[in-house]
Amino acid sequence: MAGGRRVRSVGAMALCLLLPLTACGGPTAADSAKGEVQHLLDLRSAALLRHDAGAYGATGARTEYTRLRALPLASWAYRITGLRRTAAGATADADLTYRVAGYDRAPVDTRRTLTLARTASGTWYVTADRPAGKSGQQLWDQGTVTAVPGAHSLVLGTGQAPADLRAYARMADRAVPAVSGAWGTDWTRRVVVLVPKSLQGMAGLLGSPAADYRGIAAVTTGEAGGAGQTPADRVVINPEAYAALGTMGKQVVLTHETTHVATRAHTTAATPLWLSEGYADWIGYLGTDRTPTEAAPELARAVGDGHVPAALPADKDFGFTSDPTELARAYESGWLACRMIAAQWGPARLAAFYRAVGTHTQRPGAVEAALRQILGVSPDTFTARWRKYLTTELR
Known part of the structure; x- marks a missing residue:
């Protein structure tokens, strides 16, 4: 009996090989x-x-x-x-x-x-x-989407009056040419801005707790680029923190976030946050009359007390859940590092340095190689010059 079963099984298998796939083992x-x-x-x-x-x-x-x-x-x-x-x-x-x-x-x-x-x-x-x-949610998960196009921007909101969204569009339209003037035109030169109803709505779009973004006026979504890829970035506004800013502060924020959109394809895992965030702040503050002590009050206070940072901030120092004072110092440190490069080597060399770091896909050695190749200095020399720059600019 066992032998008979085997014969029939082999015969059935052979028949399957002769018939169309749908006849034996076809779609379930x-x-x-x-x-x-x-x-x-x-x-x-x-x-x-x-x-x-x-x-x-x-x-x-x-x-x-x-x-x-x-x-x-x-x-x-x-x-x-x-x-x-x-x-x-x-x-x-x-x-x-x-x-x-x-x-x-x-x-x-x-x-x-x-x-x-x-x-x-x-x-x-x-x-x-x-x-x-x-x-994370998409904006339409939170309500009916209103779209307000600008010359270089598209602002999408839920529940806001079109006039309020047009105010965002005007600032985004100023941000795009400002970024292109410093970075170059090898990006879309357009930006999409999402304006949820509240901090809670912002958190829903980002798929994170609202507490992580309290006090943060805006963030940019998108994966690191590289290899010429340009992900679909979105600038996401925290309407509560953004509303607390003055006109200049609002413009700086949108220009900062637009810089992230422009530089995304050249930002990789090798790019330290002091560089990506510092460069975005550097472009954000271009054309303003803010002095270093006004734009970097927490770092100025530390330097004034004799506490000059020994090294540039690490990526972990930029966590939104970090102590607010430490977070502010991290951003201010990155901004002043980029400001120093622009002042001592020139804005074009600063952009070239950013791109050179982004040619690497891994962190070890990327910044060091770019420092030597583009700026002609070692990491130790760069850090020493930056520390001296802080004491000079934040006195």
Whole structure:
């Protein structure tokens, strides 16, 4: 009997090799359902892109369409990565990629979880679309998006008056040419600014606790670039901290964050935060009348008390959860290091130094090599000159 079973098994295997794949070991019911849901999401995406409310509604809930219709989209696509059947229908895990027309060279990539149900006739439809797991929210998750375009910017908000968003656009429009004048024009020269309703909304977009960003006026999202890649960056505003700034402070913040957008493709894991944040502050303060002691009050206080830093700040010193005084000193130290390079070697050499560090993908040796290649000094000599510069400028 055992031998007979083996013969029949081998025979069945041979038959499978002769028949189309769908005849033996073909698509399962789960594969079929996944394909149906993927097709549904493809239809939903196409309807959104062509602004077809009727076709979009035929695929399920209309909430996202209403909230998204002001957003100028160049692309929008889901890719199903998992599907689980439930008593009410199914839950789908998906990667969503989209690009804002005229602004994004590369897509935003985010993970979503969709819930689905079936009609009496068996047709799938979407009942909800939300951020997956620990993924941050997208702006439309917080409400209907209002879009205000500027000459070099696109400001997206939820719940604000268009006039308030236009104020952000005016400052972003001043920031873009200011950054290009110092850094160069090898970037998009456009910036997308997200303005949530509150600090809590900012935290939701970033997928982190609100406490991490209290007192932080704005941050820039995006992965480090390199190899010519330009990720889709977003400047995210903390409306509560931003509102507390004066006109100049607001402009400095937006110019600082726009610098991060411009330099992202040349910022790698080898770029220390004292350089990336210091360079952004250096461009942010260009053209202002702020003196070093006014722009770096915490560091000036320390130097005045005889506590000159022994070394440039480490990356850990820039953590938003750090002591506020220590965090301020870290930023001020980076700014003055970049200001010193611009003053003693020239602004062009400062930009070249930033780019040279970013040609490396790993930290060890990157700054040292760029210091010798571009500035012609050793790390020890550079640090000594920076410490002397602090005592001269912050007296």
